[in-house]
Amino acid sequence: MPEKIGWERKDLLGLEDLSKEEIELILNTAESFKEVSERPVKKVPALRGKTVVNLFFESSTRTRTSFELAAKRLSADIVNIAIQASSVSKGETFKDTAKNIEAMKINIIIMRHSASGAPHMLARVVKSSVINAGDGSHEHPTQALLDMFTIKQRKGKIKGLKVSIIGDITHSRVARSNIWGLKKLGAEVTVCGPKTLIPLGIEKLGVKVTYSLKEALDDADAVNILRIQHERQQSGLFPSLREYVNKFGINRDTLQYAKKDLIIMHPGPINRGVELTSEVADGPYSVILDQVTNGIAVRMAVLYLIAQRRA
Numbered sequence: 001m002p003e004k005i006g007w008e009r010k011d012l013l014g015l016e017d018l019s020k021e022e023i024e025l026i027l028n029t030a031e032s033f034k035e036v037s038e039r040p041v042k043k044v045p046a047l048r049g050k051t052v053v054n055l056f057f058e059s060s061t062r063t064r065t066s067f068e069l070a071a072k073r074l075s076a077d078i079v080n081i082a083i084q085a086s087s088v089s090k091g092e093t094f095k096d097t098a099k100n101i102e103a104m105k106i107n108i109i110i111m112r113h114s115a116s117g118a119p120h121m122l123a124r125v126v127k128s129s130v131i132n133a134g135d136g137s138h139e140h141p142t143q144a145l146l147d148m149f150t151i152k153q154r155k156g157k158i159k160g161l162k163v164s165i166i167g168d169i170t171h172s173r174v175a176r177s178n179i180w181g182l183k184k185l186g187a188e189v190t191v192c193g194p195k196t197l198i199p200l201g202i203e204k205l206g207v208k209v210t211y212s213l214k215e216a217l218d219d220a221d222a223v224n225i226l227r228i229q230h231e232r233q234q235s236g237l238f239p240s241l242r243e244y245v246n247k248f249g250i251n252r253d254t255l256q257y258a259k260k261d262l263i264i265m266h267p268g269p270i271n272r273g274v275e276l277t278s279e280v281a282d283g284p285y286s287v288i289l290d291q292v293t294n295g296i297a298v299r300m301a302v303l304y305l306i307a308q309r310r311a
């Protein structure tokens with residue numbers, strides 16, 4: 001169990017607001033929770049008596065399940081609200097739904113929403129803590145934290161490493177949170193993808209931009225491959241999936257440019273044969289399932305720190 005607590009925030013809404021020290025505190029706390037999931041009895045009493053609510057307005061496999069397991073392994077009570085079967089479908093406002101849930105004396109709400117800024121609005125109207133589980137194309141802080149945890153576990157450090165993020169940067173909350181977090185911890189970050197899927201002026205965040213996959217892979221220590229969201233193709237932001245695969249798809253041939261100890265990450269869900277081949281997803285460079293495993297320790301750390309905060 002971690003001994004020294006230095007977390008004072010009510011909410012975790014994004015990595016843009018966090019200091020390097022706060023990010024390191026989460027990663028170090030996650031380190032001490034990792035072994036709980038290796039025990040025969042995967043439970044510690046840290047959050048006994050606390051109630052956590054999963055409020056997901058968008059679908060999720062990894063994040064929702066990972067938060068649920070993290071809460072249960074900390075001995076919290078957790079409730080999953082099925083939005084389709086809730087009174088939201090009868091026209092209840094988002095704010096009323098949140099206020100009613102809070103009236104049941106809960107402690108933490110974990111929220112995913114398609115609108116950027118929705119968890120921030122929730123955090124202003126409820127006294128409970130709010131954790132952002134992905135808001136529109138804005139941030140997905142716990143995903144970036146588990147990505148950084150995985151890099152640190154594999155490479156022993158983050159400072160000075162070269163990390164490339166490949167794909168649809170414009171619409172990716174994973175990319176944005178990774179950029180904030182990795183830059184704060186001293187990594188060199190490159191973004192790579194079609195020109196139409198890289199926001200103008202992103203260099204201002206301190207990242208390098210390339211439209212060449214070879215350049216992005218060349219001396220990278222880690223790459224984070226983003227899911228191509230098919231709806232973007234319909235909006236005409238790139239000509240065809242075949243062209244995307246040809247220019248930016250990761251396969252055995254493109255990896256000839258990579259370092260031998262490169263690690264390949266993907267937040268999931270994967271489009272096999274699009275952003276990467278099955279051979280790569282399941283191959284020796286891939287740490288994709290390690291990311292999922294690490295997600296539980298990272299989310300245990302976030303829940304623990306928020307529940308124990310001093311403020």
Ligand code: CP
Nearest residue numbers: 060061062063267268
């Ligand atoms: N990485 C991630 O957010 O996956 P889910 O959409 O399954 O939660």
